[in-house]
Amino acid sequence: MIELKNLTKSFGDKTVTKNLDLTVDDGEFLAIIGRSGEGKSVLLKQIIGLIHPTSGSVIIDGQDITKLSKNDLKPVFKKCGYVFQFAALLDSLSVFENVGITLLEEDWPVEKIKPLVIEKLRNVGLDESILDRYPNELSGGMKKRVGLARTLMLSPKVLIYDEPTTGLDPITVRLIHELIKKTHIEQKTTTIVISHDIDIFNYATQVAMLHQGKIVYKGPTKDIWECKNPYIYQFIRGLTEGPIEQIGFVKD
Amino acid sequence: MGINFIDVLGKKTIEFCQALGDLGLFGYETLESLFSTKLKLKKVFYHMNYIGVNSVGVVGLVGGTVGAALAMQSYIGLERFGASQFIGPIVYIAMTREFGPVFAAIMVIGRAGSAITSELGTMRITEQIDALQTLCIDTKQYLVVPRLIAATIIMPFLSIFCTLFGVAAGYVVAVYALGINPQVYTQAIIENVELTDIVNGLIKAIVFGFLLTIITTYKGFYARGGATGVGIAITQSVVYSILTVVVADYILTSLMFIK
Numbered sequence: 001m002i003e004l005k006n007l008t009k010s011f012g013d014k015t016v017t018k019n020l021d022l023t024v025d026d027g028e029f030l031a032i033i034g035r036s037g038e039g040k041s042v043l044l045k046q047i048i049g050l051i052h053p054t055s056g057s058v059i060i061d062g063q064d065i066t067k068l069s070k071n072d073l074k075p076v077f078k079k080c081g082y083v084f085q086f087a088a089l090l091d092s093l094s095v096f097e098n099v100g101i102t103l104l105e106e107d108w109p110v111e112k113i114k115p116l117v118i119e120k121l122r123n124v125g126l127d128e129s130i131l132d133r134y135p136n137e138l139s140g141g142m143k144k145r146v147g148l149a150r151t152l153m154l155s156p157k158v159l160i161y162d163e164p165t166t167g168l169d170p171i172t173v174r175l176i177h178e179l180i181k182k183t184h185i186e187q188k189t190t191t192i193v194i195s196h197d198i199d200i201f202n203y204a205t206q207v208a209m210l211h212q213g214k215i216v217y218k219g220p221t222k223d224i225w226e227c228k229n230p231y232i233y234q235f236i237r238g239l240t241e242g243p244i245e246q247i248g249f250v251k252d
Numbered sequence: 253m254g255i256n257f258i259d260v261l262g263k264k265t266i267e268f269c270q271a272l273g274d275l276g277l278f279g280y281e282t283l284e285s286l287f288s289t290k291l292k293l294k295k296v297f298y299h300m301n302y303i304g305v306n307s308v309g310v311v312g313l314v315g316g317t318v319g320a321a322l323a324m325q326s327y328i329g330l331e332r333f334g335a336s337q338f339i340g341p342i343v344y345i346a347m348t349r350e351f352g353p354v355f356a357a358i359m360v361i362g363r364a365g366s367a368i369t370s371e372l373g374t375m376r377i378t379e380q381i382d383a384l385q386t387l388c389i390d391t392k393q394y395l396v397v398p399r400l401i402a403a404t405i406i407m408p409f410l411s412i413f414c415t416l417f418g419v420a421a422g423y424v425v426a427v428y429a430l431g432i433n434p435q436v437y438t439q440a441i442i443e444n445v446e447l448t449d450i451v452n453g454l455i456k457a458i459v460f461g462f463l464l465t466i467i468t469t470y471k472g473f474y475a476r477g478g479a480t481g482v483g484i485a486i487t488q489s490v491v492y493s494i495l496t497v498v499v500a501d502y503i504l505t506s507l508m509f510i511k
Contacts, residue, residue: 045382048386050382050385050386074388077386077387077388078388081386082382082383082386084379084382084383085379086378086379088378088379088380088382088383089380089383090375090380090383090384091374091375091378091380101384101387101389102388102389105389105394107290150383150387151386151387153387154387154388
């Protein structure tokens with residue numbers, strides 16, 4: 001179980017998350033939605049320990065990870081896999097080296113790593129023909145799949161996706177969402193996804209909305225279109241009128 | 253006006269101390285990674301090739317040019333006193349003690365140091381370093397340690413190379429342009445060779461290699477602010493590295509050569 005308690009993160013004068021509380025149960029598939037610039041990625045990076053909060057706690061399976069030093073965070077990274085928005089594949093390494101990097105660094109022999117890498121690639125719908133390709137030779141969707149395959153190498157209990165469908169065409173968006181759902185079921189993971197795409201409601205079981213540094217709503221996705229919460233109502237329908245202000249736009 | 257000046261000065265002093273502390277911590281963490289994890293020799297050799305072998309051309313060119321200019325400049329001064337036979341030792345001592353290590357370091361900073369900052373900075377802003385961290389990979393061991401060892405090992409060789417080219421170019425200028433007897437040039441050098449000059453020059457090169465790698469990797473490792481931020485990081489890494497090498501050179505010279 002992941003519990004965020006009074007989580008606050010400030011960068012200089014700007015406070016991104018403000019006394020935020022959120023609980024994610026084991027096996028839950030949570031979609032976090034919110035406007036661009038609300039600090040969703042910062043929230044996820046605090047969950048995994050990549051960003052240290054200004055105050056508050058992140059409790060994963062009873063352990064407050066904000067109290068851990070950099071070196072002690074390794075078990076957290078093993079438990080919680082993070083799939084980056086633009087995959088964050090290492091440019092200078094091939095697909096094989098990217099996916100197998102953790103084992104290569106532990107000096108495993110290549111012949112033992114290769115079948116594992118191929119298995120993970122197959123799990124995400126890719127075949128071994130791309131093993132020797134470099135990230136700049138892959139499409140956006142393929143990069144995200146390779147990024148997921150790389151994360152799966154650690155067999156994490158929790159999978160965190162930072163906007164996995166940004167910049168993809170609708171068909172690829174659907175395929176990536178199906179892949180996330182399939183991985184969630186097959187690997188029996190707790191899944192947290194940041195998304196702007198309302199298609200995610202067809203796959204996630206819970207939805208939470210981040211607004212002005214706080215979770216203003218959390219509930220099941222199956223009732224989302226009947227939800228009367230004004231923030232959710234405005235956001236999922238893309239309405240300009242409502243409690244969510246239009247920052248940076250001049251009204252006619 | 254006065255208070256404003258003090259305000260700015262205080263702010264800059266705090267920023268400087270903070271940056272120095274961060275750099276020190278970065279260096280400490282790197283050394284901790286160096287001694288606590290297994291060294292990847294393949295990566296070290298790769299970076300030795302990139303930093304060292306690929307820099308040989310420019311280092312040789314600069315060493316030769318400096319040696320040639322030094323021979324000419326010292327001839328102008330020494331001829332007035334009828335001491336032009338000392339051109340050789342002057343070129344040799346200046347190149348071994350000062351110009352060899354310093355110019356080799358400056359050329360490595362310009363060629364390889366800027367590339368290191370650029371590479372690590374790009375990795376930082378595209379979240380590749382964060383990705384390594386989430387994959388339980390020691391980022392300092394993976395990205396900094398091999399470069400640090402490679403540069404520290406290769407710098408003395410580049411310094412020797414720079415010195416040899418300088419002395420050789422000095423010979424060519426002294427003999428063929430200034431009409432100095434070739435035997436006088438070489439004999440005077442042989443008579444003035446001291447092992448401490450060579451050793452101290454090499455120690456300087458090792459220290460410069462260490463310092464320039466720590467600074468250039470640090471600036472790249474913590475680059476932020478997109479492409480502009482990486483550009484700023486590169487500029488700062490080159491300027492700070494050269495300044496550090498020059499200041500370290502003075503400090504080392506004071507410690508080594510003043511009797």
